[in-house]
Amino acid sequence: MYEISGIVLNQRVSSKDLEKRIQTAVKSGKRELKIFADGQHGIGGRLWPTSEDKKIIVDGTSGQRLGSMGMMGTKIIVNGSCSDDVGWLNCGAEITVLGDVCNGAHNAGAQGILYVQGGAGARCDTMTKFNPRFAPLQSWYFRDVGDSFAEFKAGGIAVVCGVEPRHPGNILGYRPCVGMVGGTIYFRGQADDHSTKDSRIENLTDQDWQWLTKNMQPYLEAIDRLSFLDELTKDRGDWQKIIALSPQERDDLGGNSLPMAKFRLEHWDQEVGKGGIVGDLLTDDRSILPYITFAEDRRFYPTWDNDRYQAPCTYNCPTDIPTQLRTHLIREGRLEEMLALVLEYSPLPATVCGQVCPSPCMDACSRSVFLKEPVEIGFLGGLSLDLPAPEKAPARPEKVAVIGGGPAGLAAAWKLALEGVKVTIFEREAELGGKIYLCIPEDRLPRNILNSELERFSSLGIEIKTNQTINADDFTTIKSEYDAVVLASGAHAPRMIPFPGYEEVIPGIVFLKALNNRQPMSMKDKRVVIIGAGNVGMDIAVEAYNLGAQSVIAVDIQAPASFGKEQQMAAARGTQILYPKFTDRYVKKEKKIYFKDGSFLDVDEVLISIGESPELDFLPEEVDRERGYLTIDEWGRTNQEKLYAVGDVTAPGLITHALGAGRHAAQAVLADFDGTTLSDRSTEMVDYDRIKGEYYERDRQKAGEDGDTEALRCLSCGTCRDCSTCEESCFRGAITRQETEDGGYQYVVDENLCIGCGFCAAVCPCGIWNMNPVE
């Protein structure tokens, strides 16, 4: 036994020098050393070669880190207790401490054995490792260990025998095993403060017990406590072990220890009451809903609103001609019905729709709005020319007088007669037709069309009294003899401007009437000026040319109101329009007309066409009027009972207005006879956005020459065309087509399949479907 003392000449040898002396001794072949330590650090570590056994006995006061980096083959025995960090980073040495160890024993040890005869301080066995190349580290403690034991332990075996512990209630100290990820701790006694986030306690397996009992004996021999062998190995039940949680187990712990649903049931609802904090106030279903919902849980639901909106053509026709319905009938092959239908609305479809109406319906036609060429509605009107009058309803007792046989009067009489009322028309002129007959040039309205439709009109058996100028006395008589009087005498008093020389000016209406009465005024080679460049002015211009005029100039005080066919025809003949021109005077003998701007025109004949006013002298004063026109309600009722007024006598307008007004007044007359109320006439027009023009070729589909083509060109605005686009498009298959009892059909939605996506509404070509909010 080679002895090295840590004290030389009463001087403490430095740790560095002591280390050097130990290393030198081992290198020189010494294999048994006895060190007398005086607090030197790190004694007994780093001794090579590992293949040869070396034994180091330490007496005195060993310093910190005894046996640190101890190597295999090194065996250190300390006679007495030890300072901190015994076996720090131990790499294989067997260290026996015959006493207690201080803090940090076997800290970061990887291989080797530590036998402790007593107890241990704080933070022992922390950071121990296991390297699969070597046998696991072993740390044996006889009594108990201090706080923070085995922190971040990653491997190796620790055994705490729990003999005569200092703290019997807790032999592993305060909070052991924090951060432990590996290794095993066998312990005997009570310990329940270990970090459950990192480790768990288990009973020993057979294998554990075998290992423990087998290794117990050499340990006890080494620390000279063999007498305890029986006690320590007699009952496996005395022992428990702590092992690290697996990463998986640790993750599982990350979740909440008490499931929330359980917390709600057992704690929350228990305390606040069933159904939670608002369970008493909110009794509706609160179960969780998905994002996609059905039935009343949808935000929107679709409705098939067929015919809810009027087509633009129908809506914009003052006569209410149901074009959309007519094209529909054509598409359905119900031609007869379609032809007959129009006669319920107008006695003159071929004359008006077909010839002289400027067709607001076609302006409004969806096709014209977004696909260029409208459906040829005029053409459709013309188709009914040769149709006979419809059947009349059974005769009614009432008789009605209609004063004036223009379009307004005709329409009223027609409707009333069809409903079985006895009607008498009083007309000033020799022919029926009013201004259509009197004023509209033949170029624009072939006489045979008007005549043929007037014949059909007469076929209804209406009493027609022509050449009857009704004066005040006549009126009083008529009023008393008839159950109702419809006033439709139009506007025939030409409006004049009282500039000097106006007496020499020919009113346009006089000119036109003369013409249509086959007594035309000669315009041969005349330079003609027409005051007023509206459409009537244009008609006059054309006729003046027809009668041989040399030139026609229409003057107006503002941009001319003329448009369309009339204007085109006049322009084609050479009509010039000048504006703004305010007439100052007409000097017939100078053949000059002067304007307020100082200019003048050479002229042979001046005509004026700035409108006509109604002649109302034959009416009693109590009939309400305003600015020369009779005032009426929307159904044509005047303020006098049983007296109705329609057409130009109430306001200047188009023939179609006159026809519509006549028909509405007839409805009012009937309702007033029957004492019924009329339903509101105002309906909603379909919004153009609802019509899906995209389905149709734009700009290229020209107006057709036949009803079938037009019917197919019609977009069926607001009325289902039964194309089944909705049914086809609904991804959910929620829509089905069903026949109805009346022989029709409808599209219905199964609300349990519908999610309220809006496809049906968005893709419907005719704008039938609506998406409605579910409240």
Add this chain to the structure above:
Amino acid sequence: MESKTRLDVNGQLTLKELPYIIRWESDKCTRCGLCTAVCPQQAIEPAVIVQRLVSSEGPMPLPQTVRQVGQGIKQVTDIERYCVGCGVCSQVCPNDAIFPEYNAVNKFAFHKNQGGIPYKRGGRRNSTETSTLDQLKFTRVSMLTDPALDAGRHEFHIRTLLGRTLAPENMPLIIKDDDLGLDETVFIPPVREIFPIRIGGMSFGALSPNMWEGLAMGVAYLNEVEKIPVVMCTGEGGMPPRLLKSRFLKYFILQIASGYFGWDEIIHAIPHMKEDPAAIEIKYGQGAKPGDGGLLMAFKVLDLIAKIRGVPTKIDLASPPTHQTKYSIEEAVAKMLTSMSMAFDFRVPVYPKISGTKTATAVLNNLARNPFAAALTIDGDDGGTGAAYNVSLDKTGHPIASNLRECYLNLVKIGKQNELPLFAAGGVGKTGSLAANAAALIMLGASGVDCGKYIMQAAAGCLGDERNRCNLCNIGRCPKGITTQDPRLYRRLDPDKVAERVVDIFKAADTELKKIFAPMGRSTQLPIGMSDGLSVGDKAIAEQLGISYAC
């Protein structure tokens, strides 16, 4: 003849004007309609789409036209139906065929005042700049200097005090039975020990029942199962009576605001209370819309809300910008603090909440002199709201960092920094860094912080962000079911899941706070005002906050 009606495209916006543009891929889409069924804005709709192709094959021009009419999804350009970028369409789309893309060059602000009505919304200040809080770093890290603590190993006590702490010399200590005791005849302010991150006031009404209950349940769970004493403020509008009468009441701060909604119900419930509330918060201002009041729109005031607030249904509930029955700071503060303290027999801390403002120190000085003032909460300009004018949200208010700092230093000056706690709010966790923002504010001097919008985002998946995504909170169409009273929407939200997330959030924040405080050697006491631990890479901010500059 010239058509009189044309489809008007004049005055319509282009997609380019809108803040989000929908990317829709026709070839992936099955036209299933899920997206259009859920879009809260009806910003997308099914559409008929025409494609027309003129092609010519062969050696000569022989054009052939193929015209195909199909269906698809189109974004609408109506400003009232603008796409808010919520992404719910993408969420439900089975084919990933649709998603909203942010359009940085949008002109939304130029148009969203149709009808003379300025843009109103929910959410918080729209700004993608990095907030001051997010620029602060914890640069004091124990490296062989401070006692090195290990967040994983050492035990921490992340707690703060809500309530006034008397200075030792002011404690009414007496000797009682040979032992040190307190003179109970002297008023000792009530104090609560709580987790330093609170859930800020979000009313039952602004939030859906499912959201509110989820939060409340999560808070109860944190206290009772996890033992983390998180408290939550009710916001204005009372509390469901069942909760008022439950033992859970102690985890809640009851708020009284200028509308005083729900307070008669609370007062009626006092004799039935098993526990005192955690505190009473008197709301004078809100950081998101300083100087502006609140309005719960009539459509949100359904039966449930009406009952809780003690009002009839379907009426607008206005909370004016100021407390109408109070006329000066002195009066407002004194009157409210005293009467609210008295209501609970002086056992409950009562404190005001104000919006961040240059005049915050004036309020603070006033509170410092009032023995019944338990704390002061300052809500900075990044605070959230259920409804406000965009101009208030974006342009009004004071950022929290310097405002809080100024107040804290003012407390230091008058020697009351350990006496009167400050709570900071407004943008805490704005970019998801809840614990870091909280820690930074604590080190600037806050005793704790409030979070609101963060909780909505993290606990319930609120889609709102600082690029104005979603922010539909004010119109009751919240696609997540958070801020709506429409059962079809709020039933999308599972209160249990919200509660679970609340628990996750606070457990995680607890760990993160430890991770921040451990290297500073703080484990049992919060580093309140420990500003030498903070640095910032911006000299001006460093100077203003009195912290060090590091780069």
